[in-house]
Amino acid sequence: MTTATRTARHPSTLATLWRSTVGKKAVMAVTGLVMLLYLVAHMLGNLKVFFGPDDINGYAAWLRTIGQPFLGHEWFLWIARLALLASVVLHGVSAYQLSRRDLAARPSKYVHQRRRASYATRTMRWGGVILGLFVVWHILDLTTLTVNPVAEHGHVYQNIVGTFGRWYSDVIYIVAMLALGFHIRHGFWSAAQTLGANNARRDRALKLTANGLALLLTAGFLSVPVAVMTGVVK
């Protein structure tokens, strides 16, 4: 006689995560943190514009050689791009699905309305949409150079000075970077909460870190268009 033991089958970890509101939020948190990490590096790299054309153009050329000779030319860059693309898509799709669910869960509003939560918290959805649109503009402007007035491949410095010479380009960047600051102010702390890293003792430190990161990134990114507008970088 044989006895068969069968353990109850659980759906896979990924399926469990994606199907639940808690898991899907964790996907948002992880992808958000991946993008945040990238943005810190990106912002620091941008500051090289203050050291002159050779510095930042050389830096941009070096980015294409990372990992050589193990990796081919630009391979690292493409790996990073794919990871970021996956992050932004997963983040956006989760945000859309969760938001639809949230709106359906509260179909009728209160007659007596009250101002709720902080500005950063209330603007996560529209702020996220602004960031998504900005990313498209940004790539057309400084990666593919489709809408850039200078549009010389490899001449990062000149392309930057070119784009920020136009008022509407400055407006787009300033609005987007303010939106980014707010998104991170709520998002960083929120991600810690979502991933279970928060507790009563850490709460304050996490909120301070979120504010610090938001301020640092917004100020760092904005320093470049402001420098071009004021003629510090020309």
Added chain:
Amino acid sequence: MNLTLRIWRQAGPDAPGSMTTYQVSGISPDMSFLEMLDTLNEELITRGDQPVAFDHDCREGICGACGMVINGQAHGPERTTTCQLHMRHFRDGDTIDVEPWRAAAFPVVKDLVVDRSAFDRIIGSGGYITAPTGSAPEAHATPVPKEAADTAFEHAECIGCGACVAACPNGSAMLFTSAKVVHLNVLPQGAPERAARVRNMVSAMDAEGFGGCTNTGECATACPKGIPLPSIAAMNREFLRAARG
């Protein structure tokens, strides 16, 4: 005190509802909010009108039955239950808006009464410990670390009133569910079913049509028992741990 009340009146689950204005006079500042509504209802009954339906039971802040949204705030302006809210927190001549909890998962039954049985189904999915019952066990049979006992007590204070859901812009039940999950999962008695509990309770919560958490913190601000916002982080931690294993 003389007050103007604007109260949500709805004859039944599928009937249309609207805010109806009433005047009440002779309200003592020492009355509770529910006693003020009793006064109004006595008047309505003498006039031959339908009294305002609202849930209540213990009237001492422990059963969780008496939820309503007062001037846009769950349980009104003080951090307590509606039955423990006193009229001294309002001023003579005030206009007060009274509405039922609003959430897809809490359908209105009548006037200010909503159906909160979605909470019971969440509890039914894992908010207990499977153990043979009998006489109370010897208190020292299972040692519980002080910190775990404190956390469990803090979360056991949840009375399931639903203020968290009512206050949340997403009608989310995360604070309620996390109070129950954390209460049991920190205790040695709850440990054997730890992973299944959080998995099942989260999936029951999702199945009821509650929204997700966007960390607005409205729930913890509204909670009459002070269940803290980081409880949700603790449940998330339990859930992610259970999903991995």
